[in-house]
Amino acid sequence: MNILISGGSGFIGSHLCKKFLAQGHRVICVDNFITGRKENVEDLITNDNFKLYEHDISEPFFIESDIDWVLHFASIASPKDYIAYPIKTLKSGLLGTHNCLGIAKAKKAKFFLASTSEIYGDPDIHPQPEEYWGRVNSIGIRSCYDESKRAAEALTYAYYRQHGLDVRVIRIFNTYGPNMQADDGRVVSNFIVQALRSQPITVYGQGDQTRSFCYIDDLIAGILKVMGAYYYLPINLGNPAEFTVLELAQLTLKLVGANSGIEYFPLPEDDPKQRKPDITKAKEILNWQPQVSLEQGLKNTIAYFKSKI
Ligand SMILES: NC(=O)c1ccc[n+]([C@@H]2O[C@H](COP(=O)([O-])OP(=O)(O)OC[C@H]3O[C@@H](n4cnc5c(N)ncnc54)[C@H](O)[C@@H]3O)[C@@H](O)[C@H]2O)c1
Structure with a gap:
């Protein structure tokens, strides 16, 4: 393909x-x-089956060749970056999704959207099933990301309804692993890099907010299953095992073997207090559920960052 x-x-x-x-x-x-x-795909550039466009x-x-699938994953994705670039973030969710849908329509390709658990906002239902409509502050500092993804979903289903496009939508919950950026401010990479540099780990609030962490290999396996399934509605992909941010900080310190401690800072605006996927649909429709424990995934990710910093 x-x-x-x-x-x-x-x-x-x-x-x-x-x-x-x-x-x-x-x-x-x-x-x-x-x-x-570029470094993430550098080893692929000599492969004749791989083409890289900076765009x-x-x-x-515009592209001449036939296309079977359009997977739209382009988005600024970490809070630190999307708060710094709110307009670019909205543009990739709105115009980027529109352009990708246009390519899929023109090429009679299938379309796949990487949406996010952030569309649920600061949820008042826990865990979050796909039917939950979310609780998002439409003008807050995170709205550039949350609302761009909500609009991306709306556009996707407009193309599904109006043009009969074959679509897939996944809502990704916190995923981590090798190839993350060291300085993008996401919680797992942040904690690992701080521990490796013998710096105190920065926890916002008391660290009692919960998150679920999915290892990249599990997510990729889920994405492949979604591509192979005949199911057009959104599907949550994430790991339902729930940890407090403080537990993550302590486990990271232990696995790195660091004793740099933890520093507490005020909670940022609109920081969700709880986040955990309901993956009943993924289990039933895809026969998918995560296999990699947080400890194993962290060990792999720590090994990656050790080789990079
Ligand atoms: N990692 C997660 O936990 C997570 C969770 C929920 C959703 N997602 C979604 O998955 C997708 C990939 O996220 P990621 O974690 O790999 O982040 P990432 O920042 O590593 O990857 C996003 C990529 O998109 C590119 N990009 C951004 N805007 C672009 C534009 N306008 N044109 C072309 N390229 C552009 C970036 O350069 C980057 O290579 C994103 O859509 C993100 O919203 C990720």
């Missing part, structure tokens, strides 16, 4: 590129490197 991936040099996208090439597909990666790194997907993108 010919698979176009926007955001293909980012953390998740680069794992997908590798996976598809290993399966013998041809991959067209479109990325403007705003948060991703902002918010601008129209």
